[in-house]
Every structure is written in structure tokens, then in C-alpha cells.
Amino acid sequence: MAEKKVYSKLGEMLAKGEFILTGELEPEKTCDLSHTIQEAKEMAPYVVAANVTDSPLGIVTINSLAASHIIQKEANIEVIWQLTVRDVNKLGIAGMIMGGHALGLRNILSLTGDHPNMGDMPESKPVFDLDSATLCMLVREMVDKGTINGYEIESPPKFHVGAAANPNSNPMEAEALKIGRKVEAGCEFIQTQVAYDLDKTIEFLTEIKKYNVPVLLGIFPMKSYAMAKGFDTFVPGVDVPKDILAKWKSIKNDYKTDKAKQKEIYDQANYEFFKPFITELKNKDLLGGVHCMAVHYPRIFPKLIEVIKG
């Protein structure tokens, strides 16, 4: 088999089969990226790369191509450019992929994207000319063959492409079979939706192991009780375990007067929850790494490194 081509640090780590930690950055409805850049700088020493989101929940934010480029340049962090098929047709996306390469990006996470109907511009036309699998196919054609629709690209782009999966999905079989399609389409890594249910996660990861694609498990360390409660209430299909909610609530109440201590206890509680969770999956050889989606919580990364290195 030909040696796998490597275009980024992420690609290199994937090729070596190393356990990977990635982070997530969520630019907001602003043209000023300074807060996100600051967060990226704090995260940078600990992660292989960080995702930059593309108007999640269909709520308009600064464009993810522009944000990815600026963050990568300013924060000295490698970016995984989240690219949804929601807003741009195949022709436009092919152009963006070349643009992304020219701007120094080398990793794409191919996503369907939340329907515009969910967000703050519901009257916007839902495009979905491609889907997350056919976007992987397009990237692979452009990168591996150096063509678009068979037409030669003078200087082709170089990208690694990944896709998403949901270990909480019901029916699980439909989701697992879809991963097979994505891998066939050329997806090189999977980042999952947030998981809290260990048994369900083991079942799902075992089911998709046959596709032989590195899976980075989505985790969401909770910065505060409000964050945990909000995540439990507002993220469809993800339930934060009741005992976690109770524990976080007690931390909130017990350390009301000592915020510094409270932070320390929250961080420790996250460590204590995620350490055995990740370790078990790692021991079962089901994981290629961890994708931490806790935005605005960069101080957790030193602890996460302890989690994944153990």
C-alpha cells in the first residue's frame, strides 16, 4: 500500500496512530476575533489542532474560512476548518477548498450543518447541494486526483478530511452504517458528538471499529453548573448524567464565596469523571483520540492532557 500522504500535524499524528487531543473554537457574531484568538493561544500548547465552527445551529457568525485562517495565523495553532454544505453549492465549495488551501488550511471537517430553519435567518435558502459524504468525495478528488469533475486543477489543494458521528444516535445501526459510507467517501477521521453514556459509547465504537477509521470522542467538560444544566437542557439527544448534575450543583453551592477554589474543584471533578471514561475506551482500543468541545474553558486543557496521557 502506498504511504499515506501527510499535509498537516493532524495528518501526521493520524498516520502515526498517535492518540490525539483536539479542541474547539466557536467564533461568534462579530468581526473581531480577539477573544477567540486568545482562547486559541491558551489551548494551543495542549492540542494537535482546533476546530473552528461554521455558524453552528444555523446562527450566523463570522465565516469559518476567514476565521480559520486568521486564528491559525494569529494564535499559532493548527486549525480544523469546519465546512458545512448548508450554505454553498458544490461549485462554490470547490472554490472555497482551493481558497482554504491558499490561506494555509490543511484540515477540513465535513459537516451537513444545522438547517437554517433552526437559526436566526430561517428564511435563508437551505442549499445542501452536497452532503457530508459527498463533500468528503469532492475533497478527495481535488486532493488525490488534482481534478474537479475530471477537470485538472493547475495547483491542487492539500487537505485531510474528517466527518462527524453521533454515538447517542437512535437507531444506532443507521448511524453506524452511515459512517461506512463516509469512510468509503474518503473520510480520514471521525469526531463524535458529545458522549456521557459509557455503555452506549462502547457499543457504538465497537460497531464502527470495522471501518478502521480513527475516532476522536467528543467530550464536554463542564465549566460550571450553569453550563452543565444548559447543555443537558438545550442540546438535543445528549443527557448529562443526573449524578454529574447533582455534583456540579453542590460545587456551585459549597464554594459560593471562594471562586478560585470553586474553579479548582470543577476542574478536578471533570478530571475525575473523564479520566476513567476515556481510559476504559482507550484500553479497549476504541479511540484514536479525544475532541474537547468545551468552548470558553481553555484552562481545562492541562488537566485533559493528564486524562489522555494516563
Place this chain on the structure above:
Amino acid sequence: MIVTTKKDFEEIEDALKSYNNIILIYCGTCSVTAQCSDEKSVNEMLEHLKNAGKNVVYHQEFKEPCDFRQDLQDWRNVPQEALDKVDAFLILSCGAGLQGMLDLFDRKNIVKPIFIGLNTHGIAETERIGRFHVKCAGCGDCLLNYTGGICPVTSCAKGLMNGPCGGQLDGKCEVGNYEKDCGWILIYERLKKIGRLDLFVQLRPAFNWADRGHQKSVVFR
């Protein structure tokens, strides 16, 4: 059938504001089933027009306004004195019905405007009168052989070729607050039931739009 619903009369009144003498035409086929051009709906529209101060000089059912051949026949019944008076036409039909009439107008040298009184939603299954489900998008490249007979274009909010997406929860779609079924879970369940999950695992290319789009005609003779 082609499913239609009634436009708000305010919108119709606004379209007709510069015109007084009106000929009302109504479809005798799909829009009748949709209860948009049945006798009750026609009487209701006549009443609305009268209350809005319009003079309906003539009204008539056209059996299938979308069928040019039928329109030529039905047109014979339209009296000349009504045509002498008319300022504008109003039609209760789908969009194809109105545009069929435009071709007839060209043939008959009618240079009066025609306005539509209905909204067209698509090619639908009739569950019962009052419950219609748009099932076919008229793509021109039917995928039903690969999807257990369930159309991913009309049943998936995103019209995905390789679903389901991450927006499904327990078989329900994120669009519409998880009240409607996820089309791709329906496809999965149907294919599983008939023992054809081999079709579900097939990677499908992006839809080919090259032959789709505007001004499409089907001409085979």
C-alpha cells in the same frame, strides 16, 4: 395530485386593485380535490370579489387549465361580451394551470393580465380531504429504487443523498422541533423491513443538477 391552498384575499385584492371587471376561472381537477376550486370555494371567492367592489363579468370552470388541449375546448364557452368587458382574469389553479392559460391567451390574442388565487405546494398524496402530503419533487431522476420507495428529496428537510444527518433524534427531524419523521430513518427502516440494507450502505453521488432547473420541457415526439 397537485396540492394547492388558498391565498389570503388581501393579497389577491392587492393584485387586482387596478382592475374592475374580472373573469374568474377555476380548475376542475386537482384544486377541486384540494378544496380550493370546488363550488364552495368558488362561491366564497365570488363573494369576496363582490365585497371588494369588483364586477365579475363571467366565471367558468376549466377542466384542466394545465392541459392546453382542454383549454382550447373550454375557451369556446367564454362569451365574447365578457371578453369585451374584462380588465383582468383571476384563476383558482396551480401555477401550471395559470401558465397553461397564458399559452392559450397568446393563441387567442388576449392581452389582459391574469392573476392567481392559490399557492401551489407540490405533487402530493391525498390521505383524506384536508390532509395532503407532498411526496414528489419532480426531480427528473427518480431515486426511489434505491431508497425503499421513500423519497429523500421530499422526506428529508435537507434533501440529502446520504442521510440521516446529525439533526435526527429518535427518528424525528430537527426542523419543526422534532415533530416530523426523519426521512432517512424512514428509508432505513423500510429497507431493513424488506431485507435491502445493502441499498442503505451504498454511497450515493451528489444530485446531478445539470439537467434540472428552469424551463424544463419533456419532449419525446
